[in-house]
Amino acid sequence: MTTAFTDHVRLLLDLxxxxxxxxxxxxxxxxVRDAMDSPWHSMTKDERRLSRKLSAHLYSVGDRSxxxxxxxxxxxxxxxxxxxxxxxEVLDLLRDHPxxxxxxxxxxxxxxxxxxxxxxxxxxxxxxxxxxA
Numbered sequence: 079m080t081t082a083f084t085d086h087v088r089l090l091l092d093l094x095x096x097x098x099x100x101x102x103x104x105x106x107x108x109x110v111r112d113a114m115d116s117p118w119h120s121m122t123k124d125e126r127r128l129s130r131k132l133s134a135h136l137y138s139v140g141d142r143s144x145x146x147x148x149x150x151x152x153x154x155x156x157x158x159x160x161x162x163x164x165x166x167e168v169l170d171l172l173r174d175h176p177x178x179x180x181x182x183x184x185x186x187x188x189x190x191x192x193x194x195x196x197x198x199x200x201x202x203x204x205x206x207x208x209x210x211a
Contacts, residue, residue, distance in 0.1 A: 079125060079196035079197070080120065080121060080122065080125060081117075082116075082117040082118075082120035082121045082125070083117070083121050083122075083125040083128070083129070083196070083197075084197075084199075085117040086114060086117040086118055086121060086125075086129055087129065087132065087197050087199055087200050088199055089110055089113055089114045089117070090114065090129065090132060090133060090136070090200075091136075091199060091200060091203060092110050093107060093110045093111065093114070094136045094139070094203070096110065098139070098140075128166075128195060128197070131166070131169060131170075132192065132197060132200055134173065135169060135172075135173065135188055135192075135204075136200075136203070138173075138176075138184065138185070138188070138207075139185070139203060139204070139207045140207065140210075141176075141181060141184075142181045142211060143176070143181070144177075144180070144181070145175075145176040145177035146177045147177045147178070148175040148177050148178060152171065152175050152178070153178065155167075155171065156168065156171045156172075156175070156178050159171060160187070163194065165190075165191035165192075165194045165195050166191075166195070168187060168191050169188065169191050169192075172184055172187060172188060180211075181211045182208050182211030183208075185204045185205070185207040185208035185211055186204070186205065186208040188201075188204040188207075189201045189202070189203075189204035189205040189207075189208060192204060
């Protein structure tokens with residue numbers, strides 16, 4: 079991953095923390111959003127896709143809701159993707175089918191996926207969430 083991606087992830091996490099404190103509409107959040115522009119324009123297409131995906135997954139932090147298990151074929155696809163270390167697919171399946179794992183396990187899997195995808199700082203956010211679950 080490029081330095082631009084790493085910088086963008088750091089800023090995205092800063093913005094997420096402001097969101098959690100209810101401060102995502104203030105001047106500090108605006109400053110963070112403005113700072114995100116430069117790395118965004120320097121990122122590759124794949125890094126931008128990953129950044130959008132991370133942004134969506136950050137909304138799951140703190141989510142302790144249980145969900146019904148998905149259909150058997152989805153469960154099989156999930157296990158195969160996880161075993162084959164196809165981490166983006168794992169993330170997509172967790173987002174679309176939260177019943178694949180208990181809340182703490184979902185957070186742990188997200189952490190592992192983001193770690194493998196080169197976003198270690200984001201991974202730590204999900205690992206902390208797993209510990210809190």
